[in-house]
Amino acid sequence: MSRKERLLDLADLAGSQWGLFTSMQAGDLGFSAQQLKRLADSELITRLRHGVYRLTGAPEAPQDPVRAEWLSLEPKRLAADRLTDAVPVGVVSHRSAARLQDLGDIDADFHEFTVPKRRSTRSPEVVFHVRELRHDDWHLVAGLPVTRPLRTTVDLAAARTDGGHLASIVRDAILTEDTTRDELAAALRPYAHYYGMPIGAGDELVRNFIGQAGVPxxxxxxxxxxxxxxxxxxxxxxxxxxxxxxxxxxxxxxxxxxxxxxxxxxxxxxxxxxxxxxxxxxxxxxxxxxxxxxxxxxxxxxxxxxxxxxxxxxxxxxxxxxxxxxxxxxxxxxxxxxxxxxxxxxxxxxxxxx
Structure with missing residues (x-):
C-alpha cells in the first residue's frame, strides 16, 4: 500500500473519531512511530498527548482533551466499537461530566473517568473512580460516554463537593429534564447530613439547594x-x-x-x-x-x-x-x-x- 493510500485510510479513521487517532490505531494501518514523528514534523498531524494525535484540518473542539484521554484508555479499539459495549471502559464522570453537560459552574482540573476495576495511568491529568455502572447510568454527550445528570450529581455529593457548587448542579440537573426533583431527593438522601441537613432528608436538601442556587x-x-x-x-x-x-x-x-x-x-x-x-x-x-x-x-x-x-x-x-x-x-x-x-x-x- 502506498503512503498516499495509507494517509487516506488514516484520514478515514480519524474522521470517525472527531479527527483524532491513536498511535496504535495508526500502527494497524502500517505507520511506525518514526513515520508518525515525520508527519508531526511536517505539520500533517498534531500531538495532543502521548499516543494520541489530531489530523491537520480536522475541526478543533473544547472536548478534544478529554476525548484524547478517553481514546488512550483503550488505544487499539475504535471509538465506534467501544460505544457498542453495554458500559464502555471509561465513562466520563464527576466534575468532567458536569462540565460536559453544563451542570453548574464547577471547575474540572482533571479528566475524571469511572472504570469497572482499578487501573493506573501515567497522565497526571487523569483521575479514575472505580465503580460498576449500569447501562442507564450513562449516555452520549459530544460523542463520549458520560454519566447522566442524576449519576453525576450523586457522585459529586459522595465526593463531598462543596454545597455552593452542588446546589447549582442539582438545579441544572433538574433543568435538563433527564432526571426529576423526586429522583434527586431520593438519591441524595445518604448525603443530606454532609450539607447540614438531618440524616436522610433528601427532599429538604434538594429544596434548600434549589433556593440557594437561584436563577440559572x-x-x-x-x-x-x-x-x-x-x-x-x-x-x-x-x-x-x-x-x-x-x-x-x-x-x-x-x-x-x-x-x-x-x-x-x-x-x-x-x-x-x-x-x-x-x-x-x-x-x-x-x-x-x-x-x-x-x-x-x-x-x-x-x-x-x-x-x-x-x-x-x-x-x-x-x-x-x-x-x-x-x-x-x-x-x-x-x-x-x-x-x-x-x-x-x-x-x-x-x-x-x-
Whole structure:
C-alpha cells in the first residue's frame, strides 16, 4: 500500500473519531512511530498527548482533551466499537461530566473517568473512580460516554463537593429534564447530613439547594437587552421551569398549556409574574387570550380570590383592546380576542381597574 493510500485510510479513521487517532490505531494501518514523528514534523498531524494525535484540518473542539484521554484508555479499539459495549471502559464522570453537560459552574482540573476495576495511568491529568455502572447510568454527550445528570450529581455529593457548587448542579440537573426533583431527593438522601441537613432528608436538601442556587445563568442571560424575564418558577408537578417573558408573546411558537398554567395560578409569585409580563407586552395577545382567559376565569386555585381574577382578566382584555385600537385597518378583534367572563362575576366587575 502506498503512503498516499495509507494517509487516506488514516484520514478515514480519524474522521470517525472527531479527527483524532491513536498511535496504535495508526500502527494497524502500517505507520511506525518514526513515520508518525515525520508527519508531526511536517505539520500533517498534531500531538495532543502521548499516543494520541489530531489530523491537520480536522475541526478543533473544547472536548478534544478529554476525548484524547478517553481514546488512550483503550488505544487499539475504535471509538465506534467501544460505544457498542453495554458500559464502555471509561465513562466520563464527576466534575468532567458536569462540565460536559453544563451542570453548574464547577471547575474540572482533571479528566475524571469511572472504570469497572482499578487501573493506573501515567497522565497526571487523569483521575479514575472505580465503580460498576449500569447501562442507564450513562449516555452520549459530544460523542463520549458520560454519566447522566442524576449519576453525576450523586457522585459529586459522595465526593463531598462543596454545597455552593452542588446546589447549582442539582438545579441544572433538574433543568435538563433527564432526571426529576423526586429522583434527586431520593438519591441524595445518604448525603443530606454532609450539607447540614438531618440524616436522610433528601427532599429538604434538594429544596434548600434549589433556593440557594437561584436563577440559572442561562435564564439570567435572557434579561439582557430587551428580553426581560419577569419570573422563573418550577412547575410543582413536573419540576420543569416556567419562564414568563413580556417579549415572549411576540413569538408564534409560544403557547399556553392550560394544565401547566392552571397549576401555576396556585402560586402568588406566578400570578404576579404573569401580570407583569402581560402589562409589559406591546404586541397582539389576542391569539392567546382565549386559552389564557378561559383558564383564569375557571381556575379552581383562584376560586376565592376574585380580585386577582379581575386583575388578570382586565389585563388580558386591555392588551387585546390596545392591539385592536392600534390595528391599521381600524377593525375590532375577532372572536378569538374575546375574554370569557368569570362565573358569578359581572362583566362590570371584570373590567374594573385594579
Amino acid at each position: 445563568e442561562s435564564v439570567k442571560a435572557l434579561t439582557r437587552g430587551d428580553r426581560g424575564v419577569d419570573g422563573v418558577l418550577f412547575d410543582p408537578e413536573t419540576n420543569r421551569p416556567i419562564a414568563l417573558q413580556s417579549k415572549a408573546f411576540e413569538r408564534s411558537r409560544v403557547r399556553f398549556y392550560p394544565d401547566v398554567l392552571e397549576r401555576g395560578l396556585a402560586d402568588p409569585a406566578f400570578v404576579e409574574a404573569l401580570l407583569t409580563a402581560l402589562r409589559g407586552s406591546t404586541v397582539d395577545t389576542s391569539r392567546m387570550s382565549a386559552t389564557l382567559g378561559n383558564v383564569v376565569a375557571h381556575s379552581k386555585w383562584l376560586a376565592d380570590n376574585e380580585s386577582v381574577v379581575r386583575a388578570l382578566l382586565e389585563t388580558i382584555a386591555r392588551s387585546v383592546r390596545t392591539e385592536s385600537n392600534n390595528d391599521e385597518g381600524g377593525g375590532g378583534n375577532d372572536g378569538d380576542a374575546e375574554v370569557p367572563e368569570r362565573p358569578g362575576v359581572s362583566s362590570g366587575d371584570q373590567s374594573a381597574d385594579q
